[in-house]
Amino acid sequence: MEYLDFELPIKELEDQLEKCLTIGEESEVDVTTTCKKINKKLEETKKNIYKNLTAWQRVQLSRHPSRPYTLDHVRALCGETFLELHGDRGFKDDKAMIGGLGKIGGQSFMIIGQQKGFNTKTRQYRNFGMANPEGYRKALRLMKMAEKFGIPVVSFIDTPGAFPGIEAEERGQGEAIARNIIEMVRLTVPIIVVIVGEGASGGALGIGVGDRVYMMENTWYSVISPESCSSILWKSWDYKEQAAEALKLTSTDMKNQKLVDDIIPEPLGGAHYDRETAFKTVKQYILKGFNELKDLSTDELIAQRMDKYCNMGEFKE
Structure with missing residues (x-):
């Protein structure tokens, strides 16, 4: 440990x-x-x-090397029923973005999510969970496939951000993320989003629009990481702890601001201390969310989703 x-x-x-x-x-x-x-x-x-725990300590826990990653959750929830699908049918298969069909509690889902590596070799292979445009286009292709066959979508978020390289920008990183957001808003099947680790910037938003958005207790969700915020405001990473507090990025902060629907409790010490309990709790929340959405008509589903996001950021003084 x-x-x-x-x-x-x-x-x-x-x-x-x-x-x-x-x-x-x-x-x-x-x-x-x-x-x-x-x-x-x-x-x-x-x-x-x-x-x-302080905000910065929760950020540290979200990055713990022993913390379950997306594929750990998928394997625990779906077992042998998970069938991974590859490629965006345009450029290549992005290893930082995984996706495929699987059953959770007997219900079929299209599952997508960012995957980090667990050692140096796999981190390089997965590009540290930072997807290129083809990763977001693969995710959109799978969501459209799910829509065609009436299969609900589950999205696992765990990324330090979309890949910021020149080649990603040349292939349309911003357009790919924006396209995903608009298409997810009007997708005709239920979308359940679970933040299982880091939820940073547009990299998270690119697969983060959902009817139900849940955050695990020791995760964070923000437009920018504390380190990057500190380097912009103070020209140094030394103020990352103050930045984490100011960003209001913890699950409690996000719930209080009504930007997420609920917080998934973790075992004492974090999900890595008791993986099986963490997996069971995540499964319960996914199935609970699906049961709340499954009987809604397409029009009701899309209308509620649009209202949810249109109402964000409105305050009365």
Whole structure:
């Protein structure tokens, strides 16, 4: 297990507990009472740390190397029923954007999402989850296919942003994202969006328009990352913590501003501490959202979706 800076007190206690158990196994000394005390203190420390996380600490948790990525969720939810589909039929298959058909709780879904890598080799292969225009065009192709056959769409968001390279701009990165947004607004099937990690900028919005938008507890969603915001405003990354607070990018902030529909709770410490529980909770929210939408007519579905996004950003003083 890898530990973040603010988790070091937890690491120290876990190391103490491990040493205590080792002494008990290797000698005749009764360490039961001592181990219980350490374990109790460990649980209290965990609760104190994770219930008082700052915005920047939640950003760090969303990037934890052990955190489940999109394909981890897809495999856990769909099992062997997932059939991955490839290519945008125009340029190539973008490995940063995955998509395909799968069943969740017996219901067929078209599943799309950004996929990061879990080591150096796969991160390069997946371009760190930053899709090129062909990735967004692949996602749109699959959504249009889902629309043709009346299959609801599930979108998993986990990206530091769309790929900002010159070649991506030459192939129409902005147009591809804008096209996806307008097409998703008027898609005739239910769309359920789940932010499972980072939700940065237009890279997230390109597959982020939905009838139900859920954020996992330790994720973030913003027009810009805290580091980039800090570098623009203060000409340095040193103010990323202040930027994270100012951006109001946590799941609680987004729910309070009515930009997402609900928060998916995570196990204490984050989704990586108890993956199975995290997967089950995500599944429950996806099926709950689908059950709320499945009986709506096409006109009602699109009208509600349009009203939802038209009402965003309106405030009364």
